[in-house]
Amino acid sequence: MLSEKSRPVIEATLPVIAERINFITPEFYKRMFAARPDLMDGMFSRSSQLEGTQPRALAGSIAVFASWLVENPNSYPDEVLSRVAHKHASLGLKEEEYPTVYKYLFEAIAADLGDACTAEVAEAWTEVYWLMADALIKLEKGLYAQQANDVMQSEFKLVKRVESGEGVIDVTFEPADDTPMTDAVAGQYISIIAKAKDGLRQPRQFTLLPSEKNQRRVAIKLDPEGEMTEILHGLKEGDTVEISNPYGDVTLGAFGDDESAPLYLFSAGIGVTPMLAFVSELAEKGSEREVVAVHGDRSNDSWPLKDDYKAAVEKLKNGKLITFLGEEGQGDFFGRVDVAKIDVPSNASVYLCGPLPFMQDVRSALVEAGVPGKQIQYEIFGPDQWMLHDQARAS
Structure with a gap:
């Protein structure tokens, strides 16, 4: 729960942080990727960064979590946390990266707020961050433990490709190795990771469609302005990609x-x-x-x-x-x-x-x-x- 010491500080500064967070998060990602370019390989979507959708989503989750703690100091916004945890797990986020996020996020907060980021403010928002991070780490550990294997992604081979609607392909994959497969639940999704034109591995999420056992079937709509759907549309039967275990809580x-x-x-x-x-x-x-x-x-x-x-x-x-x-x-x-x-x-x-x-x-x-x-x-x-x-x- 949020401490009584931090609650009035968060309550007083929340309007400012909520107003500035959409400017803070792009700066955070800029700093983090400059120091850790490896995180862009296979985990973060370059397109989502350029479009601003990922920074806005992070900003939204932080604002929702902090607002919830102010109004409900003895509970958490469980559904928002669950949604974020499933997304993180589908991308293979590891517990040891949360300090990395903390370091560059708070550097960006301090740079944006300047003198307004006092020691008291930094301490209170640090508490909020780690309350959220610890809750997500616990959820993500649970999600990983439910899987039939202990790998984040494994190799799958394309075995069937058909056109279905304008600019949409219906594709089916089967394991390219002996990694055990987790049974999926209707409504769940997977991350498919393929190489962009410059060789950078990029993830995209797709809802699973009904398929035979030990298959992963999805539909992929071509985005003429996107980076990866053109590449995925170019896959031929026999080609391989990396695929995550199934995740998603809206079932x-x-x-x-x-x-x-x-x-x-x-x-x-x-x-x-x-x-x-x-x-x-x-x-x-x-x-x-x-x-x-x-x-x-x-x-x-x-x-x-x-x-x-x-x-x-x-x-x-x-x-x-x-x-x-x-x-x-x-x-x-x-x-x-x-x-x-x-x-x-x-x-x-x-x-x-x-x-x-x-x-x-x-x-x-x-x-x-x-x-x-x-x-x-x-x-x-x-x-x-x-x-x-x-x-x-x-x-």
């Missing part, structure tokens, strides 16, 4: 055990991937739960994994698919997903996946329609800049 279990509550799955574009995993798992178990899958896309041709998703929903005893497509006459509705056109009951469990603006719009409309925010889960591909979970619990 069917995140919705609780109440199967009497209807499940609504809202997706757009490549955001269909976790939904396909959910629906397939429910169908395989013979679930009788009411499941309404709502998908938005530009057209039937652009819709990734369309045939797989339709087939999976049809296998559900109480499954229904509702589509919003950008070409008239192709879907159930024309245009973007509009919650007002769907009767979503207030007791529904809801899952969102797609572009951030899509999820923000849908969530706002759902809350306005009477669905409590605590019943709405989401998944973001890449660094989580929303950090909504715990803040939304009371809504």
Whole structure:
């Protein structure tokens, strides 16, 4: 818990740190990578650094954690910590790197705040950092211990590659060595690490799709402006990449055990991937739960994994698919997903996946329609800049 000595200091300085943290974190990464360029090889995404998404995500997590401690000094924001820990584990972050992060983060804080970073302020924020770090280290140790092996990434060979939707490939990998595989849960993701054009190993996360045992199957959407999806799209059968164990805490279990509550799955574009995993798992178990899958896309041709998703929903005893497509006459509705056109009951469990603006719009409309925010889960591909979970619990 946060000490009584530090709490008033954090409370007094939180507005300043919260205002400055988005300027502090880029400077932190600049300092750390200058001293430790090896951390960019296989762990951090160069694109996320250039785009600013990783620094903003770190800034958000620190601000959320500190704010939570001020308001709830005897507890932690468990969901934010869990999300960060799963992401760290998928990248193979080691406990011994937390002092490295501390060193360069606090150098950046001191440089930004100047004389305002007194010994008292530095001591209080050091306490906050290590409370957060120690909580994450404990969670990450637990996640590593649950795996069927003790390696961060192992070699996998591409065994199948098919086109699925505009600019999307559906790829299946199998182990290239005898490393034991951990069984994945629907909704989890893996990190795939491949070499960039300059030889730097770069990680990207992808949601796992239904596959045969001892396989890892994902869908990869081409980003014309991205660094790595073009390289991954260029993989041929027989090529190898490094793949992490499966991680991710937004699974069917995140919705609780109440199967009497209807499940609504809202997706757009490549955001269909976790939904396909959910629906397939429910169908395989013979679930009788009411499941309404709502998908938005530009057209039937652009819709990734369309045939797989339709087939999976049809296998559900109480499954229904509702589509919003950008070409008239192709879907159930024309245009973007509009919650007002769907009767979503207030007791529904809801899952969102797609572009951030899509999820923000849908969530706002759902809350306005009477669905409590605590019943709405989401998944973001890449660094989580929303950090909504715990803040939304009371809504």
